[in-house]
Amino acid sequence: MPPIGRRPGSADTRAILLDTARKLFADNGYDRTSVRDIATAAGVDPALIRHYFGNKDGLFRATMGWPFDPAELAARIVDGDLEGIGERLARVFLALWDQPESRGRLEAILRGAATHEESATLARQFIQDQLYQLVAAALPGPDPELRIDLAMAQLLGIAYLRYILRVEPIASESIDNLATRVAPTITSHLIG
Amino acid sequence: MPPIGRRPGSADTRAILLDTARKLFADNGYDRTSVRDIATAAGVDPALIRHYFGNKDGLFRATMGWPFDPAELAARIVDGDLEGIGERLARVFLALWDQPESRGRLEAILRGAATHEESATLARQFIQDQLYQLVAAALPGPDPELRIDLAMAQLLGIAYLRYILRVEPIASESIDNLATRVAPTITSHLIG
Numbered sequence: 001m002p003p004i005g006r007r008p009g010s011a012d013t014r015a016i017l018l019d020t021a022r023k024l025f026a027d028n029g030y031d032r033t034s035v036r037d038i039a040t041a042a043g044v045d046p047a048l049i050r051h052y053f054g055n056k057d058g059l060f061r062a063t064m065g066w067p068f069d070p071a072e073l074a075a076r077i078v079d080g081d082l083e084g085i086g087e088r089l090a091r092v093f094l095a096l097w098d099q100p101e102s103r104g105r106l107e108a109i110l111r112g113a114a115t116h117e118e119s120a121t122l123a124r125q126f127i128q129d130q131l132y133q134l135v136a137a138a139l140p141g142p143d144p145e146l147r148i149d150l151a152m153a154q155l156l157g158i159a160y161l162r163y164i165l166r167v168e169p170i171a172s173e174s175i176d177n178l179a180t181r182v183a184p185t186i187t188s189h190l191i192g
Numbered sequence: 193m194p195p196i197g198r199r200p201g202s203a204d205t206r207a208i209l210l211d212t213a214r215k216l217f218a219d220n221g222y223d224r225t226s227v228r229d230i231a232t233a234a235g236v237d238p239a240l241i242r243h244y245f246g247n248k249d250g251l252f253r254a255t256m257g258w259p260f261d262p263a264e265l266a267a268r269i270v271d272g273d274l275e276g277i278g279e280r281l282a283r284v285f286l287a288l289w290d291q292p293e294s295r296g297r298l299e300a301i302l303r304g305a306a307t308h309e310e311s312a313t314l315a316r317q318f319i320q321d322q323l324y325q326l327v328a329a330a331l332p333g334p335d336p337e338l339r340i341d342l343a344m345a346q347l348l349g350i351a352y353l354r355y356i357l358r359v360e361p362i363a364s365e366s367i368d369n370l371a372t373r374v375a376p377t378i379t380s381h382l383i384g
Contacts, residue, residue, distance in 0.1 A: 114306040114356055124357050149353055149362035150346075150374060157349030161341055164306055165316050170341035182342060185377050 014052050017042050022063040026118040030060060030125045057130070064122045067105045068096065074134030082140070086151070086187025090179040093155045097163060098175050107163060110156070127152070139190055151189040154182060206244050209234050214255040218310040222252060222317045249322070256314045259297045260288070266326030274332070278343070278379025282371040285347045289355060290367050299355060302348070319344070331382055343381040346374060 020042040024033045035056050039046040053059035061070075077089045096102045112119035128145075136144040158178065161167045170178070212234040216225045227248050231238040245251035253262075269281045288294045304311035320337075328336040350370065353359045362370070 111306045114303045114352075120357055124359050127357070127359055143361070146361050146365065146373075149359060150350070150377075153349030153353050153362070154342075154346045154377070155349065156352055157345030157347065158342070160306075160348055160352065161345050165312050165319070167316050167319050167341060169335070169338050170345070173338065181338075185342075185346070185380065188377065 013044065013048065017044065017049060017052060017059070018063055021059050022118065022122065025060060025063060025125065026121045030056075030129050035059070060122075060126065060130075064119070064126055065105050065108055066126065067102050070126075070130050070134060074131070077135060078138040082138075082191055083187065085138075085190055086185065087179065087183035089151065089190070090155065090183050090186050091175075094158075094175045094179055097159050103163065106159070110159065110164065141191065147190050151186045154185055154189070158182065205236065205240065209236065209241060209244060209251070210255055213251050214310065214314065217252060217255060217317065218313045222248075222321050227251070252314075252318065252322075256311070256318055257297050257300055258318065259294050262318075262322050262326060266323070269327060270330040274330075274383055275379065277330075277382055278377065279371065279375035281343065281382070282347065282375050282378050283367075286350075286367045286371055289351050295355065298351070302351065302356065333383065339382050343378045346377055346381065350374065 017038065021033075021038045024038055024041060028037075033056075035046050035049050038059070039049055049059055053062055061068075073092060076092055077085065080088060097106055109119070109123060113123040114120075132145055132148055135148055139147060141147075158170065162171050162173075162178075209230065213225075213230045216230055216233060220229075225248075227238050227241050230251070231241055241251055245254055253260075265284060268284055269277065272280060289298055301311070301315060305315040306312075324337055324340050327340055331339060333339070350362065354363050354365075354370075
């Protein structure tokens with residue numbers, strides 16, 4: 001029989017790193033928290049964080065259960081003609097919500113942020129510091145962040161009514177129809 | 193000393209009626225639940241429900257903590273020229289969220305529906321069976337319910353980002369500015 005107890009580098013260590021990082025990111029913010037701070041607080045070598053999560057970004061996304069690379073998503077939304085940006089954002093967003101694997105993660109984030117202050121803080125930092133910066137640079141005109149807020153509000157509200165409340169008829173509408181319907185609104189918020 | 197115990201018509205009775213009603217409405221739906229069913233299940237006289245809640249509508253709104261008369265709200269949104277409907281809906285909605293008393297109730301409904309299936313069911317029935325019917329009749333064109341869904345999604349998303357996540361800059365924007373900004377979107381969803 002192997003000895004019972006915590007093995008270094010085990011699933012336990014990963015969970016401890018996530019708990020520690022979640023707390024430090026929420027308390028001090030993403031910018032003011034280093035990989036070294038988290039390693040020190042968790043009592044492990046910083047190399048272990050790189051081993052599990054690649055870098056600070058990867059660790060941050062893991063703390064909130066975010067299953068995508070935001071830079072890759074942003075590139076899919078920004079690449080192409082500006083008039084098509086609303087349709088691309090709507091389709092990328094709704095496709096993520098329509099796949100059962102990613103829907104589960106997104107639902108957990110949306111529900112968690114609605115009820116736990118720490119989860120809301122992490123989601124807020126993620127949206128403001130990562131997603132917005134990647135998309136805002138591509139937008140012309142004044143106050144790009146408020147424009148993204150209004151566009152994101154439209155899409156988040158659709159996700160809330162469709163997947164959380166399951167209100168009809170929006171819950172049964174096809175993704176294709178919804179994306180077509182809402183694309184002009186999103187484009188108008190972003191570049192109108 | 194008065195005797196200790198439950199007095200008929202006390203706060204206890206009101207709480208028991210709310211619990212019973214919440215369960216029956218969620219299980220059987222608003223239409224298939226009568227005041228008599230609820231009185232029977234709670235073991236009280238139906239007159240007591242009228243005493244506390246006025247009627248079935250009032251009882252239903254109390255089960256979900258809804259602090260407004262939906263018919264009165266709908267009248268404020270629908271009355272006036274059709275082109276102004278988006279601005280009126282946005283201002284009524286945002287004003288309710290901006291008053292601390294009603295904001296607390298609305299936050300509780302939004303958070304509760306995100307995490308409790310019974311609360312989500314009640315909110316869904318309320319939106320579909322009461323709010324939508326009051327507004328849909330005033331809208332021209334096809335699929336008025338989907339139009340209301342898209343308009344409500346825009347406003348709910350703003351409430352979620354502003355009051356639950358407190359994402360900037362939308363959290364600090366003035367209500368007046370937000371309503372002006374979002375009114376054309378709402379009007380376009382509702383009558384566009």
